[in-house]
Amino acid sequence: MSHHPPNPSTTPRKQPRQRRSTVTVAAILEAAARILETTGYDGYTTNAVAARAGVSVGSLYQYFPNRDAITRALIEQESSALLSDILGMPVHADGQQGVRALLAIAVHHQLRRPRLARFLDAEEARLPASAELQHNGERAAAVLRGCLEKMGLPQETLAHTAVRDVMAITRGMVDSAGSHGETDEQALLLRVTAAVGGYLVAIAK
16 A cells, blocks of 8 residues: 555544543544444544543544544554554464464454444545554564565565565455455455465465
């Protein structure tokens, strides 16, 4: 994904620094997530988010200038949670096991809150990319690269195509499953593992 400077209209007005502010922002983001999950875009307004979070609209606007800014913060929150799980997974001496663990994490995050994930996938494609999302993607790619290196793939292949391709295959299948309302995590993981495994076998020849 190419990186574009954040649109000022989607940039939070201020970052929470005190515990009370952090709690307020967390409540706003969770309220937004629950509205997206239950009513979709129709009920997703700053007034509705503030009411559900139990804060005034004025308090909400102290942190977020508009709905898009809330949405982008939600996307970044989910991206950071995914990266945290990736960085926290056990180190596998076997690269293939490491790849499987990464795929399991990706599938779990998509189907953990599938309706929310579908909305955020669509919004991520619409909104300008942020430096945080780019950074998270690069760190996740570095973990995947480490797993592939343990599998003995040619370095040139790793550098130019394998990391990007595996991430694209995974995201494409996971996002498609989410958009079609799939909820069976194990069935999806089986298919994604087969697709990625087949690709890796093919390029290793």
